[in-house]
Amino acid sequence: MRAIVTLEAIKRLNQEKQIDLPSDAVVTGEARAWAEKQGIKITVGGNLLPPLNRYYKSETSVEKVVITVIGEDKVGIIAGVSSVLSEHNVNILDINQTSLEGLFAMVMIADASESTVSFEKLKEVLVQKGNQIGVRIDVQHEEVFRFMQRI
Secondary structure (H helix, E strand, C coil): CCEEECHHHHHHCCCCCEEEECCCEEECHHHHHHHHHHCCEEEECCEECCCHHHCCCCHHHCCEEEEEEEEECCCCHHHHHHHHHHHCCCEEEEEEEEEECCEEEEEEEEECCCCCCCHHHHHHHHHHHHHHHCEEEEEEEHHHHHHHHHC
């Protein structure tokens, strides 16, 4: 079983300038960011963790998109949408889906900041996938989605 090392755990060890963890340890991004600011080095299984900026994103560096899917429930909808996102290096941050009396509805929040295609191309590919699997897929920037909900 993997040990998850949280910010609270790192803070308890903050007297150390280097914290050595077993190879099965997972250090949260929040814990790594705090340790880095304190000048604390963390090793996992003897390997020094690289600087966090390569992996951890602040909220301001995330390009969130909202993906909505509506249609008749059938096998493969989530797999179809998530495979397109994976192919284009788009990370799913949150997902909520439901099926009511044979109707399927899903909302995904995804990070497209490292997408291999433009927002317009991603939207086009997802709409094509929706047509292929028989559902309607809409894609919006999070800011646009939130603005539209206020109107």
